[in-house]
Amino acid sequence: MPNEFSKTQFDVLHEVVNVGTGHAASALSRLIDQKIMVRVPDVQLVPLSKVSEYLGGAETAIVGLYFKFSGDLSGSILLFLSEEVTESLIEMLIAGVDLGDPEETENVQKSALLELGNIVANSYLNAIAEMMDMRVLISVPYYAKDMLGAIIDVLLIEIAEAADFALLLETDIESAERKINSNIAIFLDDESLNKIFAKTGLE
DSSP: OOTTSOHHHHHHHHHHHHHHHHHHHHHHHHHHTSOOEEEEEEEEEEEGGGHHHHTTOTTOEEEEEEEEEEESSOEEEEEEEEHHHHHHHHHHHHTTOOOSSHHHHHHHHHHHHHHHHHHHHHHHHHHHHHHHTOOEEEOOOEEEEEEHHHHHHHHHHHHTTTOSEEEEEEEEEEOSSOEEEEEEEEEEOHHHHHHHHHHTTOO
16 A cells, blocks of 8 residues: 555545445346346555556556546546456356347447446446545446557556556456456546545545
């Protein structure tokens, strides 16, 4: 944990993550119509320059689902999925449905991933908003398929203007048949972090 944050401040962020995880599990269970468990075995605050390193290296091929949010808090969320994890999630989400037309099948698969990302991102943001009695609006998702380093480099040009750290969540999504590991990065600007700490008496 960076020296800029106390253990108590980090515990507040961790509690928000725990509540968001519960929201995500409930929403995904409804989407897939089966019991889904979501766990976050590891949470870290990482300097922006170290994000690629912590997530497997710049050359890792990923699908990225990116959201901006604004309102009482501002920042962005990025859901990282490796190629292998992407395939597993698609199998879980559309249960092997083959529409015959490869292009149409690809569009359905992409839509399913975007819907999952939308549910996960909203779950964490709604947790923050409810706990802090704040109003937060989220953008439509942006989809990218590339090397991790290429995606991060583009995003950090914008993110680095307002944020110094990323809250990285190692996330397990588990059904009765499979367990899938993914990573979520939440970028809160400094002003938003200070608002959260002020709401919990940690100014």
